[in-house]
Amino acid sequence: MSIIKIFTIDGDYVTLSQFLKEESIISSGGQAKWYLRDNPVILNGQKEDRRGKKLHVGDKLEVDNVRYEFR
Secondary structure: OOEEEEEOOOOOOEEHHHHHHHOOOOOOHHHHHHHHHHOOEEEOOEEOOOOOOEEOOOOEEEEOOEEEEEO
16 A cells, blocks of 8 residues: 655646655656656556656656655
């Protein structure tokens, strides 16, 4: 079973690379490309590998057996 975390978006959206950095999954935005190539990231049930993908309120993201819900 995966852990469920709530991530609060300040503003209209956050990009996938910004999210990964804010959650300390990567240490810099430049690492996002390589992280997404080597690790499965599931956004709303679909594999996502675009570091600039905009995440909005209501989205669900799975990374490293953690499910994030955006509010």
